[in-house]
Amino acid sequence: xxxxxxxxxxxxxxxxxxxxxxxxxxxxxxxxxxxxxxxxxxxxxxxxxxxxxxxxxxxxxxxxxxxxxxxxxxxxxxxxxxxxxxxxxxxxxxxxxxxxxxxxxxxxxxxxxxxxxxxxxxxxxxxxxxxxxxxxxxxxxxxxxxxxxxxxxxxxxxxxxxxxxxxxxxxxxxxxxxxxxxxxxxxxxxxxxxxxxxxxxxxxxxxxxxxxxxxxxxxxxxxxxxxxxxxxxxxxxxxxxxxxxxxxxxxxxxxxxxxxxx
Amino acid sequence: xxxxxxxxxxxxxxxxxxxxxxxxxxxxxxxxxxxxxxxxxxxxxxxxxxxxxxxxxxxxxxxxxxxxxxxxxxxxxxxxxxxxxxxxxxx
Numbered sequence: 254x255x256x257x258x259x260x261x262x263x264x265x266x267x268x269x270x271x272x273x274x275x276x277x278x279x280x281x282x283x284x285x286x287x288x289x290x291x292x293x294x295x296x297x298x299x300x301x302x303x304x305x306x307x308x309x310x311x312x313x314x315x316x317x318x319x320x321x322x323x324x325x326x327x328x329x330x331x332x333x334x335x336x337x338x339x340x341x342x343x344x345x346x347x348x349x350x351x352x353x354x355x356x357x358x359x360x361x362x363x364x365x366x367x368x369x370x371x372x373x374x375x376x377x378x379x380x381x382x383x384x385x386x387x388x389x390x391x392x393x394x395x396x397x398x399x400x401x402x403x404x405x406x407x408x409x410x411x412x413x414x415x416x417x418x419x420x421x422x423x424x425x426x427x428x429x430x431x432x433x434x435x436x437x438x439x440x441x442x443x444x445x446x447x448x449x450x451x452x453x454x455x456x457x458x459x460x461x462x463x464x465x466x467x468x469x470x471x472x473x474x475x476x477x478x479x480x481x482x483x484x485x486x487x488x489x490x491x492x493x494x495x496x497x498x499x500x501x502x503x504x505x506x507x508x509x510x511x512x513x514x515x
Numbered sequence: 516x517x518x519x520x521x522x523x524x525x526x527x528x529x530x531x532x533x534x535x536x537x538x539x540x541x542x543x544x545x546x547x548x549x550x551x552x553x554x555x556x557x558x559x560x561x562x563x564x565x566x567x568x569x570x571x572x573x574x575x576x577x578x579x580x581x582x583x584x585x586x587x588x589x590x591x592x593x594x595x596x597x598x599x600x601x602x603x604x605x606x
Contacts, residue, residue, distance in 0.1 A: 271558050271560065274560070275560065275563060275591065275594070278563065278564075278567075279563075279567075279587070279591070282567055282587075286575065290575070290577075293571045293575070294571055294572070294575060297568060297571045297572055298572065300538075301538045301572055304535070304538045304539060305538075305539070308539060372539075372540050372572075372573065376539065376540025376541060376542075376573075377540050377573040378540075378542060378573065378574075378585070378586075379573060379574055379576065379579050379582060379583060379585075381573055381574075381576065381579075383572070383573070410576050410578055411575075411576050418573075418576060420576060420578060420579070424579070425582070427578075
């Protein structure tokens with residue numbers, strides 16, 4: 254009797270070869286990460302940068318028609334004129350504020366560097382921003398990062414030559430000391446991801462929606478605004494949810510503190 | 516052009532699309548395309564490379580811990596599950 258020859262042996266050997274290849278690739282990458290953790294991110298970031306810059310340019314309106322660009326330009330000029338008037342008022346108030354602080358020897362002279370956001374959540378799944386400045390800008394892994402209006406949103410976590418990764422304070426599991434409410438109650442905020450934070454406080458803390466959350470420093474810019482207070486009578490604590498006043502999904506530019514102090 | 520050649524060209528095109536999506540962080544597009552390719556082609560090992568590249572670009576941050584390697588882990592798991600599922604279904 255004649256039987257068809259099965260390919261079971263060949264199939265088994267090819268599976269084992271593939272498994273070995275996968276294992277080797279994963280082991281090599283883990284090894285490289287342990288020995289030189291900057292090599293792979295620097296290499297791949299420099300390869301990805303032209304694509305990120307192209308996307309950034311397209312999002313900025315580089316492909317719009319000539320008439321559209323002129324119209325946008327005119328609108329922006331008017332907005333700048335309006336903004337300049339308001340800016341002058343703010344500058345006067347800030348100047349007065351600086352003078353008062355300098356009287357107390359607490360003047361803020363922190364230099365900040367503007368950086369373009371090349372990748373942001375939800376595309377980067379870890380609540381991480383990729384910005385276009387790197388080691389040549391005197392960054393450190395504790396450099397603070399601010400959004401428009403001086404709102405503190407995160408800090409630099411990983412630095413390559415031409416780009417850096419910024420871990421947002423709202424990144425899941427990250428914990429920070431904050432002050433909450435009109436009475437500046439001290440609390441520990443825990444990141445929930447997606448620009449949201451959570452605080453556990455005892456009942457009767459009198460926190461309401463719309464209260465500001467700040468970091469303990471002279472900077473009076475809010476870290477977030479309370480959006481929800483969950484009270485469960487069974488539990489001894491109430492859960493306060495607050496979110497950043499800026500939308501992290503729409504960030505295009507950020508300011509990085511480049512004083513390089515730890 | 517024979518069928519094998521066409522299939523290879525198609526696979527390379529899918530690889531480029533997946534790579535483009537991974538570079539831009541569009542994992543929600545790269546994932547279904549990779550799943551389709553994994554089901555259609557034998558041993559679509561590129562899915563693991565895509566997971567590793569995604570982690571290199573956006574993850575690999577020590578403070579995030581295990582989460583920083585989620586792309587690699589998920590891609591290896593998906594690869595193994597689909598390869599085993601294909602073996603069972605096509606037995």
